[in-house]
Structures are given as structure tokens and as C-alpha cells.
Amino acid sequence: MTADSGKGHNAPEAFLAEKAKFIRLETLRLTRIAGAGHYSSTLSAAELFAALYYAHLRYDPADPKWRDRDRFVLSKGHAAIGLYPVLADLGFFEKALLDNFTRLGSPFGDHPDMKKVPGIDFSSGSLGHGLSVAFGMALAGRMQKRDYRAYCMLGDGELNEGQIWEAAMAAGHYRLQGLIAIVDRNQLSIDGPTEKVMSVEPIEDRFRSFGWDVRRIDGHDLTAIMQTLGSLRPAGDGKPQMIVADTVKGRGVKFMELSLDWHVGNLVGEDYDDAWREIEAGLKPLHKESV
């Protein structure tokens, strides 16, 4: 961990809230450079990214391949735009590199590439693969008698993919306690609410029946996130662990919250400035009318 980490801060939640704000603002800035990007599924994960990277995961920016680091697989690779700024902020690479985001030859695409971006533990983009990858990482750790844990952030729509359930079954069977899955339960996939397109609920019951330990929390409540991350058990033999984080797609920008129109988009003109100001002002209670 670096000096910029949240650990040891007197008010870690306030520090993490500032980092979540930073992630949202960078998502706006980088999307404008690219001309299009995945806003809303990144905004839903901002608090999760902040808590994981500034207060929880074990890593060393000076040694991105450190063998005992925790692994983080962003299975919902389309939220990489929210992870790159964090890695830059932590010192994995020069912040200025992001100014050329997605331009010809940039290391940074809409989906993350482990060969090009220090700090990315595995490439992703094709949904349904990440839980298998993290399973393999946790299994390798157990074979090598290392105590790192392997984290995987999943989208909720991604749970439609069959391979997720192959990996879920294997993790339960092999009792990989060092495997941690976090579901960004933001309710929407591209074509609409998950429960209309292809229902994923009851997520907790489904994973429990596959042998997982499952907790469900408010994925924007930093106190709850920190408490839950802090209560995770160490790597070892036992149930794989899942956190279902209830979130709001597009959280932090009123006209994006639970809107179907901003999965991929590009803010221009006043819309960009309005969204920027709204994020800078901090999270407001959820806009009920958009639910």
C-alpha cells in the first residue's frame, strides 16, 4: 500500500468518498477523450473501487507483479475506465498517460489489457470469464501455499453467462475460501432491467446453493462496504465468499441514474458541465422518481 492509501486515516469514509468522486469525474473526463464510454456501469461501482483499492487490497505499485499481492479481476471489463484513474493515482503508471485514453496505440482501451497496463491482473471484456480466472488464481495460491486472495468484480447481467455457474460450482466444490466475488448489482443490462431481460435473482440463494457464503449490502454505503470487506475470511479451505452490492446504475448523475440510455454514451456541452458539477457536489439521496 502507498502513502495515499486510506488505511490509517482518521475519517476513512470521507477519504474514500473523495476517491469515489475522483473516479466518477475521471470517468467523465476520459469518456470525453474517447468520444464514447461505459458511464453508468462505472458510476455504480465507484464506491466499490475506492474501498477495494484505497483501503483493502494488498498490492505494491512499485512491483505490480509481486507474487503475494491480492489479485483483482474486473470481469465486468467495461468498467475499466473507472479503474485506470485509480491505478494511475496509486502510482502504477504516469497519470499523463491517460490523457491519450483510447487514442491510436494507447495502452488503455475500453476493456483492460494486462499486457499493456501495469496493475491489471488479467485482461477482460468477454463477460462470463472472470470468475473462472479468479478461481484459477485462488487455486494456484493454495497450491503454492501463498495467502493472497483473488477478487472478482462481476456485473449482474453477466450472471446470465453459463460459465459463471461452472466456476461457481467448482469454487464451492473445491472450497476456495480465498476466492471473493463482488457483484455490482446495478439492476440493468443493456436491453433493460435484468429481471425483465433475463432474471438473475435470487442471487443469494442461487450462490448459497452452490456452496458460497453470501452477504448483501448497499454498494454505495462506504461504511457497510468497509465493514464487509474487513470481515472477509482469509484464504484457506472453506466456502468461497460473495458480496452482492446493491447499486444504482449511473449513480451520482441524476439523469443517468437507472436510465437505460447511458450504458454507453458521450456527454457534450452543458450536459457534461452539469454532470461534472453534480458529481463534485457529492452524492445526494437517490432520485426516487428515476427508480
Add this chain to the structure above:
Amino acid sequence: MASSETGQDQSTLFRGNDDELRLKDSASVRGTPAKALPAFILGEELADLADHDERIVVATADLANSSRTRDFAARHPSRFIDFGIAERNMITAAAGMASCGMIPYVASFASFCAIMGAEAIRTDCAYPRMPVRVIGHHSGISMGFYGTSHHSTEDLGMMRTIAELTVVCAADANQLRAILRASVDHPGAMYIRLGRGRDPEVYSEVPVDFRFGKATMLRDGSDLTIIATGSQVHASLVAADALAEHGTAVRVLDMHTIKPLDADAIRAAVHQTGAILTVEEHNIMGGLGSAVAEVLVHEPRVPFRRHGIIDEYALIGPPAALYAHYGLDAAGVAKVARALIQG
């Protein structure tokens, strides 16, 4: 995690009711002792390698008997993973393990690991350059009467279009040993294609000069070059012997590595022999024949023919009967070669 030794031998059952090649413990296939056949050495060779290399892990998808990876499981149980019937999870999880310093060898029927698993091989293994070795056994039509779902006559075509993936076929047990030994520290991902596991001996000992991407000339001649891979190397050698009796001098190249392809050996064959015939247990579209054709378009024109399955789904039948039907045996290869030379 190893399967029971009791009961019927699955590795025999999955080869079908094929009287010609039915094995008993003491039996042999056309002179090759049973215990020296590819089907029986895969797990053993990997276990030998793992004795000296802690990075090696082996996985299967509920086919530990059929692939004899059970022999690895018996010796290294903590480094053997049975994924159950979940090939995609197996391949992707292997990539995750590889990213943490392991060298996984994952095996299943070629139809399931290569065709079903193609996206996982492309996206999770080849593109991130993970040292995953996917072993597709029972490729081609060697599953016989189990039918098209279990045949794999498209895998070379699919694997060959994946950038940075090494694609290699084993002709017999000794070559398989050489491939496995050379694979351990080879960079990037690899697809290793095995036949039915009953392939008779081509190499009398483990070839010490084996190199990925470097074809092996098994026999020289000036009238025709047969470029064969995998199960068809032995058939082509026997065909070459038959042709020699009638005065035709045949060069036989074992093109074990389909990618990267040994273009130099193909160009030499064009300039030094009169015609080129490719032979593969695969659709003639997309596999070895197509790969060779891609080299030949840049060379002076010579008589050329691709021999294999001609873009169709194979009939139901015992493997030996299918090989005879499709001309994928010595007699069939010799017949096609004669027709090519006689124009």
C-alpha cells in the same frame, strides 16, 4: 481425485468396437506395444516432467481415464484438478493459474476443448500469452461411431487463425513425449492435438531434434512430397513404401507444427520434388492443406492436392472402417498420390 482402477477400461471403450485395433494388456498395434501408444503415456510423461517442475499442473473435464491423466493424478494428486464436465471453466481457470506462475496442461476431447473452448483459448490463453497447454485428444474422426458431436475436423482451422498460438500434432507416443518436454518452457499458449491414442510407432525413440515449427523429413524422394500431420504420418510412410515398389520416390514430411508453419520445408519440396500432397485427419478446408496452400501461392506452380475430409460430416462407423472409407489409411493415401502424379 484419481478415478478408480476398477471396472472397464474407459480408454479402450472410447475407442469403439474396432476389432483390428482392439487392445489387450499384452497386445500391440501393428508392432507397437500397447504401453508405448500415445493413449498410455500422456499422464505418465507429464508426471515425469512434474517430478522436477513444481509449476506443472494437469486438469481434465471428467475424462481422466480416457486421456490417462489419471496416471498423473496418481503421482501428483495435489496438482491434478478434475473440473467435471465444464471445459470452458477449465481452460479459463488454467489461464488464471498460469498468470500466477503455473504451467497448466488441460485435456479433453478435441471437439470439446478446441471447438467449444475456442473463445477461452483465444481470449484467455493466447491473447494474454498465458502458458496454457490445451491437449485435444481423440481428434478428427477417431471417435468413430460416437458421431459428429464427438468428431473434430475443424479444430486445426479454428486454432490456426488464433494469433500467437502454437498448434502442434503428435504422430505417435515418442513424438508426443518430445512435444511435451519441449512445451514446458515454450512461450505463450499451445494447442496439442492427439489422435485416437492408438497411433503406431513412427519414431523408434524420442526425437531429440524436435523443434516447434521445424518439419521432420522422415524419408526423401524426388517425385512427390507428402506433407502429413498427426495420425496421417504413419499412413503416409506406409503409402510411400508401396509407391516406391512401383518406382515412385516419395519425400515424406512430418509437419507436426501447423503454426508456426515450416514454410522453408514446403518451398524446398516445391523446388526439389515434382508435386505436393497434404494428408490430414481434418477438413481439407482450414487445416494443414490450407496452410500449405497459403505458402504455395507464392511459389512456381506444381501439381498439388489436399487429402482429408472434404467439407462434410463423417459417417457413423468404427474408426478403422471410417479411415478406409475416407482414404485416410495407407491404401487411401497411396491411391490419391498415384492419381496426383499421373495427373
